[in-house]
Amino acid sequence: MLDPKLLRESPDVVRAAIAKKHLEVDLDGILAIDASWRALIREVEASRGRQKAANAAMAALPKGSPEFQAKLAEMKAVAAQVKAQEVQLKEAEEKFREAMLSVPNLPHASVPEGRTPEQNVVHATHGDAGQPWPDAMPHWEIPGFERLFDFARGAKVTGAGFPFYIGDGARLVRALVHFFLEENARAGYLEVNPPIFVNAASATATGQLPDKEGQMYETVDPLYAVPTAEVPLTNFFRDEIVEEAALPIRRCAYTPCFRREAGSYGKDVRGLNRLHQFDKVEMLKWVHPSSSYDELEAMRGDAERLLQKLELPYRVLLMCGGDLGFAQAKKYDLEVWSAGQKRWLEVSSCSNFEAFQARRAQIRFRSRETGKPELVHTLNGSGLAVPRVLAALLENHLQADRRVRIPAALVPYFGKEYLTFA
RNA sequence: GGAGAGAUGGCUGAGUGGUCGAAAGCGGCGGUUUGCUAAACCGUUGUAGGGGUUUAAAUCCCUACCGGGGGUUCGAAUCCCCCUCUCUCCGCCA
Numbered sequence: 001m002l003d004p005k006l007l008r009e010s011p012d013v014v015r016a017a018i019a020k021k022h023l024e025v026d027l028d029g030i031l032a033i034d035a036s037w038r039a040l041i042r043e044v045e046a047s048r049g050r051q052k053a054a055n056a057a058m059a060a061l062p063k064g065s066p067e068f069q070a071k072l073a074e075m076k077a078v079a080a081q082v083k084a085q086e087v088q089l090k091e092a093e094e095k096f097r098e099a100m101l102s103v104p105n106l107p108h109a110s111v112p113e114g115r116t117p118e119q120n121v122v123h124a125t126h127g128d129a130g131q132p133w134p135d136a137m138p139h140w141e142i143p144g145f146e147r148l149f150d151f152a153r154g155a156k157v158t159g160a161g162f163p164f165y166i167g168d169g170a171r172l173v174r175a176l177v178h179f180f181l182e183e184n185a186r187a188g189y190l191e192v193n194p195p196i197f198v199n200a201a202s203a204t205a206t207g208q209l210p211d212k213e214g215q216m217y218e219t220v221d222p223l224y225a226v227p228t229a230e231v232p233l234t235n236f237f238r239d240e241i242v243e244e245a246a247l248p249i250r251r252c253a254y255t256p257c258f259r260r261e262a263g264s265y266g267k268d269v270r271g272l273n274r275l276h277q278f279d280k281v282e283m284l285k286w287v288h289p290s291s292s293y294d295e296l297e298a299m300r301g302d303a304e305r306l307l308q309k310l311e312l313p314y315r316v317l318l319m320c321g322g323d324l325g326f327a328q329a330k331k332y333d334l335e336v337w338s339a340g341q342k343r344w345l346e347v348s349s350c351s352n353f354e355a356f357q358a359r360r361a362q363i364r365f366r367s368r369e370t371g372k373p374e375l376v377h378t379l380n381g382s383g384l385a386v387p388r389v390l391a392a393l394l395e396n397h398l399q400a401d402r403r404v405r406i407p408a409a410l411v412p413y414f415g416k417e418y419l420t421f422a
Numbered sequence: 423g424g425a426g427a428g429a430u431g432g433c434u435g436a437g438u439g440g441u442c443g444a445a446a447g448c449g450g451c452g453g454u455u456u457g458c459u460a461a462a463c464c465g466u467u468g469u470a471g472g473g474g475u476u477u478a479a480a481u482c483c484c485u486a487c488c489g490g491g492g493g494u495u496c497g498a499a500u501c502c503c504c505c506u507c508u509c510u511c512c513g514c515c516a
Contacts, residue, residue, distance in 0.1 A: 038471095038472070041471075041472055041473095041485080042472065042473075044485080045471095045472065045473090045484065045485045045486085046484090046485095048484090048485060048486085049484065049485070051496080051497080052441090052484095052485090052497090054496075054497090055440065055441085055496070055497045056440080056441050056497095058440070058496065058497075059440035059441070059497080060440090060441090068496095071496075072496050073496085074496085075496040075497080076495095076496060077496095078496080079495080079496055079497085241432090241469095371451090373469080
């Protein structure tokens with residue numbers, strides 16, 4: 001959620017920012033709702049003030065006295081009025097809050113202009129991505145692929161997009177998760193194993209609810225399977241005030257992630273490109289507002305290093321305003337080169353949310369300077385998403401003999417130098 | 423799943439219808455004392471919103487908040503209902 005004061009005091013700043021994101025929001029309507037809400041506050045508070053004063057007076061009067069009786073009759077009317085006004089106030093407040101939730105976060109000044117994904121800026125490219133790889137093939141066409149990645153049985157047992165990983169396939173998933181966690185721990189992220197179901201309050205704080213309800217799996221209890229570890233991780237400190245000295249707090253978590261992804265189709269969903277259940281390690285930071293952009297660069301570097309150690313070509317995109325997302329102030333995407341599919345696959349997205357999530361989740365720190373609680377800045381980034389990295393490993397490191405070379409950094413985790421489809 | 427007990431400020435904990443935003447203690451902050459430290463003593467100490475004043479900060483006034491929601495009442499931390507969570511016992515279970 002955006003700071004309501006900012007909207008009130010500088011609507012033009014907000015207007016310009018929304019334009020940069022190419023979104024449409026009725027700011028004048030929200031400002032009108034805000035004004036009428038605040039007028040109502042004044043009315044209700046005046047009535048309540050009268051009531052409170054009268055109550056104090058009544059407390060001093062003898063219980064059955066005529067003065068008491070007279071006051072009582074008078075205050076019955078005031079009480080009825082207050083009750084009615086409070087209903088109105090509550091409605092107005094709810095309306096305002098709802099309206100504020102429709103206002104996106106402001107993009108940072110360094111975010112490039114643009115409307116479409118094509119206008120994202122290629123920030124850097126590593127490795128020989130984009131070069132012709134004569135022997136490369138999409139991973140699902142590699143002979144024996146279905147022995148390690150059984151989509152047919154997954155579809156029978158659960159549904160499309162829920163594969164079985166078998167043998168070296170399962171081993172590679174486990175090795176990648178372990179590798180990511182160890183590397184992130186070394187980079188200063190404390191490992192956390194969170195719940196993989198969250199309640200509605202948590203899903204609301206990170207923005208999955210109310211709008212993206214259809215993208216999550218919901219249980220018969222009012223619980224949602226996590227679409228990313230970001231949700232339980234961010235909510236860890238919800239409604240809390242942390243010590244300023246504790247910042248920055250860096251944590252990472254492995255969870256399976258569940259996404260309904262309604263409406264997806266075509267080549268995007270072939271093989272391991274897009275699944276309803278997949279494994280991911282997520283990095284999260286709670287930082288002092290003054291350092292959040294430095295922390296974003298550091299986090300991007302942490303994610304990049306993982307790809308470098310896996311010897312995978314990739315590029316870094318700086319997202320333009322139109323492709324930035326509702327809640328992000330600045331975002332980098334890391335895309336690995338899929339040699340067999342000859343396309344880029346997104347494997348990480350590192351974002352600075354500034355105080356946008358923290359305001360919604362009420363995550364604050366006590367400022368040493370002012371002694372007052374202030375909102376932290378939150379950042380998160382994948383480090384990394386497993387299936388697409390796995391797909392890139394299969395395609396990019398495939399040998400002429402149909403074995404897959406395991407990069408040196410991963411060998412200790414995988415336990416062998418080659419993966420075989422036999 | 424069954425039975426019972428409980429949820430109060432940063433923490434411990436009093437308060438069972440009328441100046442209770444809430445006693446007391448601890449902690450924190452400021453000060454006095456002290457060669458320094460400690461102790462002692464004095465003062466101070468929540469959050470959010472609205473408004474007055476101000477360039478701003480400071481400051482002042484008002485309102486709300488005693489797990490969450492609803493109800494009774496002129497008036498609720500206190501009475502009633504629902505929910506959530508915690509603890510104890512029983513059952514079940516990896």
